[in-house]
Amino acid sequence: MLKRVLYCMVLLLVLAKGGFCQRIRIGLLPILESLPVYVAHERALFPKGIEVVPIPTPSAAERDQLLSTGELDAVINDLLAVVLFNREKPQLVAVNVARVPTPTHPQFFLLSSPKGRAIGLKGLEGASLAISEFTVIHYVTERLLEVHGVDPQKVKFVSIPRISERMSALMAGHVEAATLPDPLALLALKEGAKLLLDDSRCPHYSLSVYSFRSDFVNKHPEAVKAFLQGISRAVELLREEKGKWTDLLFERKLVPGTLAGSYTLPEFPRPFVPKKSQWEDVVKWALDKKLLKAPLPYEGSITDKFLSP
The missing domain is CATH 3.40.190.10 (Periplasmic binding protein-like II)
Structure with missing residues (x-):
């Protein structure tokens, strides 16, 4: 009984201070695509109502293990990774592109x-x-x-x-x-x-995406939308102030220290999701490699409904 009373008191305090704050744990590899998350986190660009917790992961294998056990809510990965996660049942939803190659910055x-x-x-x-x-x-x-x-x-x-x-x-x-x-x-x-x-002339093959666990998306759609709003703000900041993020880039070990002074940031993309044709090509490749038993539909694995108009 006492525990229930204490829980209610804590809940009332949280609500009185501005409402419930949904935590989003995102696994981040030491790759350039992680930079907008770190910028949004350090500059407090995420909207009120969510608490984004960056969790550095040294390898894709470790990241995927944490995702499988429910210790992460979101990751930055790629379409093939989404395909492989969803081959038995829907587990991940790609909600935005994180990076694509450009003529000046191949991936x-x-x-x-x-x-x-x-x-x-x-x-x-x-x-x-x-x-x-x-x-x-x-x-x-x-x-x-x-x-x-x-x-x-x-x-x-x-x-x-x-x-x-x-x-x-x-x-x-x-x-x-x-x-x-x-x-x-x-x-x-x-x-x-x-x-x-x-891949500078073939950007349709190489791209990375922000992916959320399907169960998280279903339970917390507003939190996903708020997260993407923060990322969009960070991307605009990065596009406007490319030269200001060198310290953060090397502090987070997203770029080898030996490239200090010579490396220039790529232009991070504004919000969009991969096309159906891109998804179908990855699925076809996975089928050819016997990584899939049957085709996976685009719908259910990729959605643009959380992107701001």
Whole structure:
């Protein structure tokens, strides 16, 4: 009885101070896409009524484990990750795009090693190419190869999931080529790797998204909308004041320290969601790889209903 009375007293105090505050725990990898969340959090750009708790996660595997156990409400991931989470039942909903490649800021780079024989695009057929198997890196690499006339079936893919280890293998000449993300790819280029191709002209393949657990979306739709409003404010701030965020960028280890002074921020996109054709292409790739037993519908996995008009 006493516990119930105390609970009611606490609830009344919360309501008296401005209403209930819904917590949103978001898992953040040390990647550029996390920057708008940190900016919104530090500048208090999220609307009243939500408390956003950034939870740094060192790897996608750890992030996904926390998501699976209900310890996270939201993440920044990609369409293939959403597909794989939803293959048995709807678990995630993508509600906004976090980043897309642009002509000046590619998101993924296919690089050749500075050691060993020099190879061009055609030289990739028969060459060893390091990726992370069955991830967005794998998907984007195969699609870029196809666009540029290289048969992925003739490439010797080597799975090296950890990005740092993949870069090390490339730089040491243990593999002839590798696909790396921005900004680590820029570091590899700085240290002698050669650019074969990037995704700057194929933005429809490479994009990251904000995804929420389906049960959270169903229970707290207003909180999701408020979160995206805060992200939108942060994106506008980042677009207007690109040079002001260097300290935060390196403090959160979103960019290697060796790129300090030379790295420029990409332009983060204003709110939108992936097209149905983009989703269907990822689903087709997953089906071809036997990662899915049946197609997954666009509706239920992606929605734009939380974006402000």
